Amino acid sequence: MPDKPAPDASRRSEKSRRAIYAAALALVAETGYPKTTIESIAARAGVGKQTIYRWWTSKADVLMEAFLDLGEQAAARQGDGQPYGIPDTGDLAADLKAVLRATVDELFDPAFEAPARALAAEGVVNEQLGRQFVAKLLQPQLELYVRRLRSAQDAGAVRPDVDPRIALEFFVSPLAQRWLQRTAPISYEYTDTLVDYALYGLAPR
Template sequence: MAHPHSANPSAPDATRRSERSRLAIYDAALALVAEVGYPKTTIEGIAARAGVGKQTIYRWWSSKADVLLEAFLDLGEQAARADGHEPPYAIPDTGDLAADLKQVLRATVDELHDPVFEAPSRALAAEGVVNEELGRRFVAKLLEPSLQLYVDRLRSAQDAGDVRADIDPRIALELFVSPLAQRWLQYTGPISYDYTDTLVDYALYGLAPR
């Protein structure tokens, strides 16, 4: 009788192998988009770089857009966990709305300057303008969840009496998020802590003399 631990001792751990392949595919997709751009990135190229067959990719995703979106989402989650943040994510609520918004926007500045994030996010944003389906997915999977965090924090500020009760948080957040996105996408000026701090001050306190 064979020893119970000697049967097929080298059987691969399918779950672990699948996870390794998935992460290799993420890394390959992000790297290729940074090197050759989204239009020239292909499923075949991702598969070759990841060391997997292209059918492995098609088994999990239907298009390169799906691969890149999921890879970018995973990249953000890994970065958040590295900073000690676990889902569900939230903007800090210290009771000081201006300080909390400045903190999260400064973190956004850091991310926008990080080459690991910059290349794929620029590729997704640019391609989403001309590719309607990708644009919808980019907004739904990546932008809206982040914007909802601002909505939640602004509603908390409303409850605390720090923001007028009649404002629409979804519109209000655009006062500081949209200018930052426009400046970053169009290279119209430097992205810095001073810039985002100023956006928060202008948005919260207005332009008229106090």
């Protein structure tokens, strides 16, 4: 009888990891962050708790990695290497409006919204998680805006004395605040207006 091939441990591990990602994101969406536990993630994923603790130290770490993977998969589907790809067509207003409209679509996506809110809320009270949230999720996205604004400066569309890192907050921060606090609806019209208001103050004098 021919020898049976040995099980592929790497494939088995990847399958388990994917199941854990899916379980963590689904449970947070269904029950909320406080009620999501390592035990419930393990049960939903069909793995033992020891498997999770072998790779992560807490449910926050599981959710962070699952959320990063969610963004990477979305970027891959778009054919873009970044969570948000900002085009550079030469029309700064149109480019910013396009990416902010895409952001609105993502914020309304249930698969994204629940874990994003959970991580943002937990990051306020968990300093270590908060630093990871900024470094791994927010900063790479904000850097894309910085680069696009610098390109606009080189083209003369934004004053050379403007700090791009501060300027991007004119349209990114109000959107984030509305979304997190639910103070008012968000829409394409709202984000388009943010860009118009911001660029009116950034245009060359």
